[in-house]
Amino acid sequence: MTQKPSPERSKFAQKFADVYGSHPLPAVYRNFILSDSYLPYRKAVIHDLPTYGPTEVELRLAGSALLDRDQLFEDSDIQLDEADEYHPIAIVRHSPQFLAIDRTIAAAPVFLWHHETGAFERVFDTFELFIENLRTPEQLETERRATLNAIARIYQVCEPALARSQGQFDRGDLEAAKTEVDAALHGHNPIEYDGTNDFEAIGILCACYNLRGRILLAQGCLEPARAAFLEAMSCGGRPYWEAVVDAIFTSILLEDITVVFDLVGSIHAEDFPFHPSTIVRRNFTQDQIERVKRIGTFRDDQRAFVEEVLKWAVAAQP
Numbered sequence: 001m002t003q004k005p006s007p008e009r010s011k012f013a014q015k016f017a018d019v020y021g022s023h024p025l026p027a028v029y030r031n032f033i034l035s036d037s038y039l040p041y042r043k044a045v046i047h048d049l050p051t052y053g054p055t056e057v058e059l060r061l062a063g064s065a066l067l068d069r070d071q072l073f074e075d076s077d078i079q080l081d082e083a084d085e086y087h088p089i090a091i092v093r094h095s096p097q098f099l100a101i102d103r104t105i106a107a108a109p110v111f112l113w114h115h116e117t118g119a120f121e122r123v124f125d126t127f128e129l130f131i132e133n134l135r136t137p138e139q140l141e142t143e144r145r146a147t148l149n150a151i152a153r154i155y156q157v158c159e160p161a162l163a164r165s166q167g168q169f170d171r172g173d174l175e176a177a178k179t180e181v182d183a184a185l186h187g188h189n190p191i192e193y194d195g196t197n198d199f200e201a202i203g204i205l206c207a208c209y210n211l212r213g214r215i216l217l218a219q220g221c222l223e224p225a226r227a228a229f230l231e232a233m234s235c236g237g238r239p240y241w242e243a244v245v246d247a248i249f250t251s252i253l254l255e256d257i258t259v260v261f262d263l264v265g266s267i268h269a270e271d272f273p274f275h276p277s278t279i280v281r282r283n284f285t286q287d288q289i290e291r292v293k294r295i296g297t298f299r300d301d302q303r304a305f306v307e308e309v310l311k312w313a314v315a316a317q318p
Contacts, residue, residue: 010036012062019067026108028127044134050121058093154201158184158208178215181208193236203237210243226250241272245279252292265305277315289313
């Protein structure tokens with residue numbers, strides 16, 4: 001039976017009710033449309049879709065093409081009998097591709113249909129997770145302003161503080177160095193270099209986190225040191241490679257390599273712009289390097305990773 005449209009609903013929601021009133025759809029998606037919760041996202045933006053990378057991708061969650069599933073699939077050369085479980089939910093602007101849910105699953109996982117491959121690729125495990133990753137134009141503008149302010153503060157505060165803290169660290173004044181870098185990082189969160197933001201500024205932030213980690217490492221505080229190295233890794237920029245080595249070796253000293261293995265378990269010396277042994281030699285004592293060489297417990301699937309890292313440790317010794 002066709003669902004009776006409510007006069008309070010938007011036009012798209014009313015048409016949706018007319019077209020899909022008797023169509024089996026997950027409640028989480030049906031309610032999102034019929035309650036007009038979709039309205040702020042009519043012209044939404046999303047990042048990190050497969051094949052698009054960090055590029056901002058514009059979506060249309062209320063395009064007229066979404067009201068004629070069969071025609072959209074036919075125009076996309078999709079065999080209806082082979083894709084019966086999929087239902088379109090968003091059009092990718094300026095592209096023949098679109099997003100669809102699996103209508104047979106209550107959580108409504110979201111898929112991207114690839115025009116070139118003719119296949120649906122899962123991108124979000126639930127429809128709710130998809131919505132959490134959407135940005136309205138207003139949210140996007142707010143985030144952009146916040147990022148610009150953070151970048152400005154990196155140049156104004158973090159860059160000079162990094163130079164002062166590095167000098168104090170080199171002179172062995174660890175407490176002063178830590179106080180300096182902690183003050184610079186106060187109120188900051190890691191900012192990932194996404195290919196579009198300021199590479200130099202992100203690198204400065206990465207270096208600040210990494211220096212914090214080196215100070216903590218020198219003070220014998222391995223857990224917080226590794227946390228700082230991981231924060232540096234999550235930024236990027238030129239210091240990223242140093243942060244990777246520092247995080248790996250500190251994790252081995254902690255006898256807990258799973259977290260870095262999950263992040264960089266396939267890394268090799270050839271991936272670096274310089275041999276990682278130079279970082280090992282500069283940032284770790286010979287005693288620490290010896291301890292790394294005696295690494296004990298690790299999983300079978302981590303063996304190749306450990307063997308690669310041990311080569312760096314051997315190369316770092318005189």
